[in-house]
Amino acid sequence: MQPFTTLSGIAAPLPRANVDTDQIIPARFLKTIARTGLGRHLFAALRYDESGAERADFILNQDPYRRAEILIAHENFGCGSSREHAPWALLDFGIRAIIAPDFADIFYNNCFKNGILPIRLPRAACDQLIADASMSANARLTIDLERQVVRRPDGEEIPFTVEALRRHCLLHGLDDIGQTLAHEAAITAHEARLANSPCLPVLGF
Amino acid sequence: MTHPRTVFDKIWDAHVVETLPDGTCLLYIDRHLVHEVTSPQAFEGLRAAGRRVRRPDLTLAVPDHNVPTEHHAEGSAAILEPDSRLQVQTLERNVVEFGVPFIPISDARQGIVHVIGPELGASLPGMTIVCGDSHTSTHGALGALAFGIGTSEVEHVLATQTLLQRPARNLLVEVTGRLGPGVTAKDMALAIIGAIGTAGGTGHVIEYAGDAVRALDMAGRMTLCNMSIEAGARAGLIAPDETTFAYVRGRPFAPKGEAFDRAVAYWRSLVADPGAQYDRTVRIDGGEIAPMLTWGTNPEAVVPITGTTPDPDAEPDPARAAQIRRMLAYMALTPGQALEGVPVDVVFIGSCTNSRIEDMRAAAEIARNRRVAPGVRALVVPGSGLVKQQAEAEGLDRIFTEAGFEWREAGCSMCLGMNPDKLTPGQRCASTSNRNFEGRQGPGGRTHLLSPAMAAAAAITGTLTDSRRFA
Ligand code: SF4
Numbered sequence: 001m002q003p004f005t006t007l008s009g010i011a012a013p014l015p016r017a018n019v020d021t022d023q024i025i026p027a028r029f030l031k032t033i034a035r036t037g038l039g040r041h042l043f044a045a046l047r048y049d050e051s052g053a054e055r056a057d058f059i060l061n062q063d064p065y066r067r068a069e070i071l072i073a074h075e076n077f078g079c080g081s082s083r084e085h086a087p088w089a090l091l092d093f094g095i096r097a098i099i100a101p102d103f104a105d106i107f108y109n110n111c112f113k114n115g116i117l118p119i120r121l122p123r124a125a126c127d128q129l130i131a132d133a134s135m136s137a138n139a140r141l142t143i144d145l146e147r148q149v150v151r152r153p154d155g156e157e158i159p160f161t162v163e164a165l166r167r168h169c170l171l172h173g174l175d176d177i178g179q180t181l182a183h184e185a186a187i188t189a190h191e192a193r194l195a196n197s198p199c200l201p202v203l204g205f
Numbered sequence: 206m207t208h209p210r211t212v213f214d215k216i217w218d219a220h221v222v223e224t225l226p227d228g229t230c231l232l233y234i235d236r237h238l239v240h241e242v243t244s245p246q247a248f249e250g251l252r253a254a255g256r257r258v259r260r261p262d263l264t265l266a267v268p269d270h271n272v273p274t275e276h277h278a279e280g281s282a283a284i285l286e287p288d289s290r291l292q293v294q295t296l297e298r299n300v301v302e303f304g305v306p307f308i309p310i311s312d313a314r315q316g317i318v319h320v321i322g323p324e325l326g327a328s329l330p331g332m333t334i335v336c337g338d339s340h341t342s343t344h345g346a347l348g349a350l351a352f353g354i355g356t357s358e359v360e361h362v363l364a365t366q367t368l369l370q371r372p373a374r375n376l377l378v379e380v381t382g383r384l385g386p387g388v389t390a391k392d393m394a395l396a397i398i399g400a401i402g403t404a405g406g407t408g409h410v411i412e413y414a415g416d417a418v419r420a421l422d423m424a425g426r427m428t429l430c431n432m433s434i435e436a437g438a439r440a441g442l443i444a445p446d447e448t449t450f451a452y453v454r455g456r457p458f459a460p461k462g463e464a465f466d467r468a469v470a471y472w473r474s475l476v477a478d479p480g481a482q483y484d485r486t487v488r489i490d491g492g493e494i495a496p497m498l499t500w501g502t503n504p505e506a507v508v509p510i511t512g513t514t515p516d517p518d519a520e521p522d523p524a525r526a527a528q529i530r531r532m533l534a535y536m537a538l539t540p541g542q543a544l545e546g547v548p549v550d551v552v553f554i555g556s557c558t559n560s561r562i563e564d565m566r567a568a569a570e571i572a573r574n575r576r577v578a579p580g581v582r583a584l585v586v587p588g589s590g591l592v593k594q595q596a597e598a599e600g601l602d603r604i605f606t607e608a609g610f611e612w613r614e615a616g617c618s619m620c621l622g623m624n625p626d627k628l629t630p631g632q633r634c635a636s637t638s639n640r641n642f643e644g645r646q647g648p649g650g651r652t653h654l655l656s657p658a659m660a661a662a663a664a665i666t667g668t669l670t671d672s673r674r675f676a
């Protein structure tokens with residue numbers, strides 16, 4: 001996983017609530033067995049018309065937002081399914097951070113596993129950043145994860161917080177599995193405790 | 206532990222392997238269900254790192270999302286769409302390579318992962334259950350802590366049989382009183398989402414309680430817990446009781462004999478202690494719930510079938526008004542329009558929300574000796590091969606086919622556009638599934654979520670209809 005330290009990039013405004021995972025990546029594109037290549041299907045129904053041509057009115061079809069690395073949206077971003085194809089599609093497009101008032105739980109979690117930083121900020125701050133991002137010449141925002149601030153084009157800094165462990169893993173690009181395997185002895189001890197428990201049956205096929 | 210605990214607290218505490226300094230817990234997972242869509246990249250990750258599946262014996266895999274709803278006897282080779290076939294066959298290869306128990310398409314026990322887990326006794330009270338699928342919340346009906354995870358976490362569970370998790374907050378949803386005649390668990394679920402909103406449960410695990418919940422059979426409880434994720438909750442659960450134990454007894458993978466009695470003794474302890482604290486409580490009068498349906502493109506856009514669409518001009522919040530306008534335009538409905546009488550093109554009875562035998566019976570009761578309206582395509586898709594067998598033993602398949610419904614084989618079917626069963630642009634569907642997002646059932650499709658009885662009634666009249674008219 002690519003570490004996330006600071007990111008200075010173009011921010012695309014998407015002032016919508018309840019951006020669901022079917023919007024981010026429709027189900028018909030989930031039939032892949034790879035993690036990459038989904039960027040061209042990101043927001044497929046919003047980005048392309050029935051003939052497959054780009055819809056000029058969609059933000060990610062406009063310059064400079066085609067090169068956006070940050071997305072700013074409204075409440076409940078990423079609601080719906082658990083599909084990790086949603087963060088994969090965002091990442092493949094080039095999005096490394098999403099700012100919104102709140103996120104659906106599974107999507108929020110999935111972002112961290114893929115080196116994407118989801119930032120929760122109050123709605124008023126999101127709207128402020130959406131206004132900044134909408135002036136395309138100023139669309140560049142800076143996110144400093146070490147210091148946990150978003151820097152506006154005028155230099156003002158907006159603080160945010162991320163849970164310590166998640167921040168640590170993101171800053172260093174750490175793989176969860178490797179870390180968990182360091183707790184092998186505790187896992188084995190737990191299994192031994194449960195060996196005779198009625199709540200740990202074994203499937204016999 | 207002396208302070209009074211909720212059901213969630215008790216299951217959580219029993220599964221914490223270790224608590225890390227920042228409060229994140231390493232949580233042991235008792236059951237991992239795997240399907241073809243969210244697992245290929247996880248197995249690929251294991252392979253790349255040279256890792257094994259730690260506890261294949263606690264893992265069960267089945268294909269469901271891509272599976273066509275016909276020709277199951279011919280197995281995965283009969284899947285016509287190459288990318289769907291590749292995904293299913295990739296799972297078939299992975300389960301062999303990693304030694305994971307597997308139910309192939311041609312097996313009578315194949316079905317939607319959330320239907321077969323409880324049906325086979327693979328999902329039991331008190332367990333932690335995960336699957337790379339958000340509707341894993343379904344299994345909470347048994348009194349388990351069951352939640353959906355992403356593919357990276359699927360890989361994490363395969364490799365370690367644990368997950369890194371932070372405790373959830375507790376939300377008690379109490380439905381008091383009794384549901385009225387013709388009102389079902391689906392209506393209860395929709396009414397709750399309408400009341401608390403699609404983000405109302407974010408960060409929480411919902412515990413459903415109250416007389417109206419206790420009175421539900423297990424199928425109804427699964428319908429209710431299934432849709433917890435549509436309220437944004439991580440999971441939903443119901444404390445196990447006699448209804449639960451009677452359901453679990455005798456299932457193929459459930460404990461047997463003396464082991465079952467010991468299990469029940471433990472499961473009886475999984476009730477909230479007197480004085481247990483919930484972070485939030487929501488109370489709903491079950492007697493006030495009418496048959497519900499959605500009119501818009503998220504599951505909180507619900508009204509009773511006797512109601513009308515909202516008027517955006519009457520909405521003070523401009524963002525909300527704009528959202529209502531967008532939803533009405535997508536759904537081709539007008540402000541203040543009565544829902545009853547709106548013509549439908551397709552009726553879909555199925556999905557992990559409503560495809561159990563009880564759902565089949567409820568729909569058949571309305572279909573019996575009636576005809577599907579001309580021009581309407583109506584599909585009935587049992588949730589598993591075993592549900593299909595049971596329905597056929599009861600003669601329900603004949604009731605459906607004589608009425609003009611299609612009787613299909615088990616799978617996710619028209620719940621999402623990943624297999625041949627899809628809406629075409631502009632089609633309006635009365636659907637017993639759980640998501641009405643734009644394009645969910647196929648690009649440009651329009652979805653009204655409702656109960657099996659309401660769906661069957663819509664098939665007969667060809668329009669959205671109050672199913673109580675057929676009582
Ligand atoms: S039936 Fe629908 S919601 Fe349920 S697992 Fe299948 S696709 Fe997901």
